[in-house]
Amino acid sequence: MLAARNFKFTHFKRTVSQLAHIKPPKHIKNEPIKPFRSTDSKDWDLLRASLMKFKSSSLEVPLVINGERIYDNNERSLFPQTNPANHQQVLANVTQATEKDVRNAVKAAKEAKEDWYKLPFYDRSAIFLKAADLISTKYRYDMLAATMLGQGKNVYQAEIDCITELSDFFRYYVKYASDLYAQQPAESAEGTWNKAEYRPLEGFVYAVSPFNFTAIAANLVGAPALMGNTVVWKPSQTAALSNYLLMTVLEEAGLPKGVINFIPGDPVQVTNQVLADKDFGALHFTGSTNVFKSLYGKIQSGVVEGKYRDYPRIIGETGGKNFHLVHPSANISHAVLSTIRGTFEFQGQKCSAASRLYLPESKSEEFLSDMFGILQQQNIVPVNTSASPISGGNLRGFLGPVIHEQSFDKLAKVIEDAKKDPELEILYGGQYDKSQGWFVGPTVIKAKRPDHPYMSTEFFGPILTVYEYPDLEFNKICDIIDKTSQYALTGAIFAKDRKAIEYADEKLKFSAGNFYINDKCTGAVVSQQWFGGARMSGTDDKAGGPNILSRFVSIRNTKENFYELTDFKYPSNYE
Ligand SMILES: NC(=O)c1ccc[n+]([C@@H]2O[C@H](COP(=O)([O-])OP(=O)(O)OC[C@H]3O[C@@H](n4cnc5c(N)ncnc54)[C@H](O)[C@@H]3O)[C@@H](O)[C@H]2O)c1
Numbered sequence: 001m002l003a004a005r006n007f008k009f010t011h012f013k014r015t016v017s018q019l020a021h022i023k024p025p026k027h028i029k030n031e032p033i034k035p036f037r038s039t040d041s042k043d044w045d046l047l048r049a050s051l052m053k054f055k056s057s058s059l060e061v062p063l064v065i066n067g068e069r070i071y072d073n074n075e076r077s078l079f080p081q082t083n084p085a086n087h088q089q090v091l092a093n094v095t096q097a098t099e100k101d102v103r104n105a106v107k108a109a110k111e112a113k114e115d116w117y118k119l120p121f122y123d124r125s126a127i128f129l130k131a132a133d134l135i136s137t138k139y140r141y142d143m144l145a146a147t148m149l150g151q152g153k154n155v156y157q158a159e160i161d162c163i164t165e166l167s168d169f170f171r172y173y174v175k176y177a178s179d180l181y182a183q184q185p186a187e188s189a190e191g192t193w194n195k196a197e198y199r200p201l202e203g204f205v206y207a208v209s210p211f212n213f214t215a216i217a218a219n220l221v222g223a224p225a226l227m228g229n230t231v232v233w234k235p236s237q238t239a240a241l242s243n244y245l246l247m248t249v250l251e252e253a254g255l256p257k258g259v260i261n262f263i264p265g266d267p268v269q270v271t272n273q274v275l276a277d278k279d280f281g282a283l284h285f286t287g288s289t290n291v292f293k294s295l296y297g298k299i300q301s302g303v304v305e306g307k308y309r310d311y312p313r314i315i316g317e318t319g320g321k322n323f324h325l326v327h328p329s330a331n332i333s334h335a336v337l338s339t340i341r342g343t344f345e346f347q348g349q350k351c352s353a354a355s356r357l358y359l360p361e362s363k364s365e366e367f368l369s370d371m372f373g374i375l376q377q378q379n380i381v382p383v384n385t386s387a388s389p390i391s392g393g394n395l396r397g398f399l400g401p402v403i404h405e406q407s408f409d410k411l412a413k414v415i416e417d418a419k420k421d422p423e424l425e426i427l428y429g430g431q432y433d434k435s436q437g438w439f440v441g442p443t444v445i446k447a448k449r450p451d452h453p454y455m456s457t458e459f460f461g462p463i464l465t466v467y468e469y470p471d472l473e474f475n476k477i478c479d480i481i482d483k484t485s486q487y488a489l490t491g492a493i494f495a496k497d498r499k500a501i502e503y504a505d506e507k508l509k510f511s512a513g514n515f516y517i518n519d520k521c522t523g524a525v526v527s528q529q530w531f532g533g534a535r536m537s538g539t540d541d542k543a544g545g546p547n548i549l550s551r552f553v554s555i556r557n558t559k560e561n562f563y564e565l566t567d568f569k570y571p572s573n574y575e
C-alpha cells in the first residue's frame with residue numbers, strides 16, 4: 001500500500017488547446033464477473049493467499065487526512081473490526097478520529113479544493129479509470145478478501161460488490177460526467193454565445209457510507225470527487241478494512257492529498273462536528289432511514305439557524321421493505337428460485353433484498369413446499385466463512401453471517417417475537433446461533449393480515465414475511481402493497497399474464513424506484529439498472545446512472561455579447 005502522495009501541481013498551468021474534444025475511452029463496459037467455479041484454479045490460489053494475509057495479521061487502520069496516515073499514537077481509541085463469521089478474530093484495529101482530527105479533515109478538504117477542481121477533467125478522470133483498473137487487476141484478490149472477511153460475504157457476493165460494481169461506478173461516472181459537461185444551452189441569439197459551466201459545489205462534501213457494500217463507499221466518495229469536489233469520508237466501522245484499501249488504491253491511482261479524507265470514528269461525534277461547519281456543501285449518505293432522517297433534520301435546522309453559506313445538497317439512499325408479488329399465472333419454479341436468491345443472498349443484508357412476499361392462495365402451497373424443499377435439500381444454512389481458506393469450501397456457501405451482534409440480537413428478537421404472536425407463524429427456519437459467528441438461518445414467517453408490522457418493517461436479515469392473497473383479489477393486493485410500507489425501494493412481479501404485468505407495473509409505479517418484471521428485486525448493475533428508491537427509501541438520485549452527478553455540480557450560465565449598443569431605448573420606446 002502506498003504512502004501518501006506529496007506532489008504539488010499549482011506551480012504550472014497546462015495548456016491543452018482541444019480540451020472540449022477529449023472524450024473518455026470508448027471501451028467502457030461492465031466489468032465481467034469472475035465465476036470462481038473450480039477451487040483448483042489460479043483465481044482461487046490468489047484469493048486464498050489474500051485471505052491468509054488478512055487473517056494472519058490484524059492490521060491497524062489509520063485515518064488519512066491530507067494524505068497523512070494518522071495512527072492511534074495513544075491519543076485515540078481503536079475500534080476492533082472483527083470477522084462476523086468468527087467474532088473472536090480481530091481483523092483490524094480502526095483508529096477513531098478525535099475532534100481535532102475531524103477539524104483537520106475538514107480543513108484539508110477545503111484547502112485541496114481549488115487545485116483539484118482546476119485540474120482538467122481528463123486528469124481527474126484518469127485517476128478514477130486507473131483506480132478501477134487497479135481494483136479489477138492488481139488489488140482484485142485483496143479487495144475480495146477484505147470484503148469477504150470483514151463484511152461476511154461469500155466470493156460471489158464480494159465479486160459483484162467490491163470488484164464489478166465498484167469499478168463500474170468509477171468507469172461509467174467518467175463517461176456520464178463527460179456527457180454532462182457536453183450539455184450546453186441549445187440556443188444562442190445572434191451576436192451572443194451562451195455557455196454552461198459545471199462548477200463543483202462550494203465547500204466540501206460529507207460522505208457517510210454503510211457496511212454492506214464496498215462499492216457503495218466508492219460511489220459515495222467517487223461521484224462528488226470526480227466532479228471536482230473534495231470529500232470528508234466517514235466509513236462504517238464494520239467495513240473499515242475494505243474501505244481503507246479502497247482509499248489506498250485511489251491514492252496509488254494518483255488522487256492528490258486532501259481530495260478525500262478518510263476519518264472513521266464515532267458516527268454521532270464526527271457527524272455533529274462536520275455538520276457544524278459553514279462550508280458544509282452536501283451530504284452523500286447511504287444507510288438506514290432513521291439515521292438519514294436525523295441528519296436531514298440537523299441540516300435543515302442548520303439552514304434555518306443560518307449556519308451555512310449554501311443550501312447544502314442532501315443525497316441519501318436508505319432502507320426498504322421490498323416485495324415479490326407472485327401472480328397465479330407465474331412460472332412458480334422460476335419465482336421460487338428468484339425469491340431464494342432475492343431474499344437470502346448476502347443474508348438479506350442488501351437494501352434491495354426481498355422481505356415481503358405475496359402469494360396467490362392457489363399457488364401458495366406449491367410455492368412454499370418447493371422453496372422449503374430446496375432450502376432443506378441444498379442445506380441452505382449459514383456457513384462459517386472463517387473456516388480454513390485453504391480448502392475454500394465454505395467460502396463458496398450460499399449464506400454467511402450477519403454483520404454484528406446488534407444485528408444478530410435484533411433478528412433473534414424478531415424470530416422470538418414471531419413465535420409469541422398469534423398473527424404470525426414461522427413456516428421455515430427460525431434458528432440462530434452466536435457461539436462463533438453471527439449466524440441466523442433463513443426464516444420464512446407467515447402473516448395473517450397484510451398490514452401486520454412484519455410486512456412493513458425493515459429487518460435487514462434473512463427473514464421473509466409471506467402473505468397469501470385470494471387469487472381474485474390481485475388488483476386489491478397491488479393497492480395493499482403500495483400502501484403498506486413507508487419505503488419505495490425495490491419490488492418485483494412474477495407473472496406470464498401480460499394484463500397482470502401491465503396492471504402491477506402501473507399500480508406500483510410509486511411503490512419502488514427499481515421495479516423488476518419476472519426477475520428478483522436485487523442485483524442492479526451500474527449503467528443498466530440505475531439504483532435508488534423514493535418515499536422514505538431515499539432521494540432517488542440513482543447511483544450508477546448519469547443523474548447523480550448533477551447533484552454534485554452547481555451550474556453557472558454565462559452569456560457573452562458581441563454586439564455593441566448605440567442606443568439605450570427599445571424600438572417601442574419611440575413615439
Ligand atoms: N438504498 C440504498 O441504496 C442502500 C444501500 C445500502 C444500504 N442501505 C441501507 O443501509 C442500512 C444498513 O447499513 P448500515 O447498518 O451500515 O446503516 P447505518 O444507518 O447503521 O449506518 C450507515 C452509516 O451511518 C453512520 N451512522 C450510524 N448512526 C449514525 C448517527 N446517529 N449519526 C451519523 N451517522 C451515523 C454509520 O456509522 C455508517 O457510516 C439498511 O437500512 C439498508 O437498507 C441502503
Ligand SMILES: N[C@@H](CCC=O)C(=O)O
Nearest residue numbers: 350351352522523524531
Ligand atoms: N445495488 C444493490 C443494492 C445495494 C444495497 O445494499 C442491488 O441492487 O442489489
